[in-house]
Amino acid sequence: MGHIQITPSILNSDFARLGEEVARIPGADWVHVDVMDNHFVPNLTFGPTMVEALARVSPIPLDAHLMIEDADRNAPAYVEAGCGSVTFHVEAAKAPVRLAREIRAAGARASMALKPATPIEPYEDLLPELDMLLIMTVEPGFGGQKFLDLCLPKIRRARAMLDKHGIETWLQVDGGVSLETIERCAEAGADVFVAGSAVYSAEDPDKMVAALRDKAAAVQA
Numbered sequence: 001m002g003h004i005q006i007t008p009s010i011l012n013s014d015f016a017r018l019g020e021e022v023a024r025i026p027g028a029d030w031v032h033v034d035v036m037d038n039h040f041v042p043n044l045t046f047g048p049t050m051v052e053a054l055a056r057v058s059p060i061p062l063d064a065h066l067m068i069e070d071a072d073r074n075a076p077a078y079v080e081a082g083c084g085s086v087t088f089h090v091e092a093a094k095a096p097v098r099l100a101r102e103i104r105a106a107g108a109r110a111s112m113a114l115k116p117a118t119p120i121e122p123y124e125d126l127l128p129e130l131d132m133l134l135i136m137t138v139e140p141g142f143g144g145q146k147f148l149d150l151c152l153p154k155i156r157r158a159r160a161m162l163d164k165h166g167i168e169t170w171l172q173v174d175g176g177v178s179l180e181t182i183e184r185c186a187e188a189g190a191d192v193f194v195a196g197s198a199v200y201s202a203e204d205p206d207k208m209v210a211a212l213r214d215k216a217a218a219v220q221a
């Protein structure tokens with residue numbers, strides 16, 4: 001398992017002041033940017049131009065989570081926009097292996113996401129192509145939803161697969177991650193934790209980042 005990383009999602013932050021919102025989380029490892037197209041999910045956020053503007057001012061690398069149709073065609077723009085990591089949804093990709101290789105070749109970490117009802121087993125042979133696997137713990141589309149415990153067995157199975165193959169692919173969880181749920185995710189084998197509302201509804205978001213990190217690290221220790 002890799003070292004614990006906390007990646008706050010700006011989805012529930014103030015979109016009119018994104019640069020300042022990122023400056024409130026200096027202790028974060030990544031900034032998670034949720035790109036939604038109103039087709040793959042019933043919500044609309046921002047596109048590559050906004051992401052590029054944020055990448056220019058953010059001292060922390062961007063972790064793009066693309067909830068968009070036609071990932072094969074649309075994902076490379078987010079590498080060009082300056083994201084250090086680009087996650088596409090397997091449900092939206094026609095050729096995930098080709099896309100992961102393209103993202104890596106363009107200079108970003110390649111990552112693939114699974115919705116709660118998408119099984120991991122068909123993708124076991126694909127794991128070495130990925131720098132990170134994202135297992136969603138809510139149905140994608142909105143921040144502030146309740147953590148789905150039914151996703152925990154899949155996190156466990158993914159961790160077992162990665163360990164069996166000796167692959168260093170990071171295992172990220174996203175959705176409803178908070179001080180109440182992060183230990184369950186860490187116990188199941190996740191090492192990269194997205195937290196949106198938990199961080200941005202806290203009085204001191206950076207303190208919350210540290211508290212989440214401590215909880216997850218205590219499980220790993």
Ligand SMILES: O=C(CO)[C@H](O)[C@H](O)COP(=O)(O)O
Nearest residue numbers: 140141143144175176196197
């Ligand atoms: O991908 C997402 C939603 O589709 C968000 O990253 C996620 O929901 C983060 O917000 P919260 O921690 O409030 O659940």
Ligand SMILES: [Fe+2]
Nearest residue numbers: 009034065174
């Ligand atoms: Fe996300």
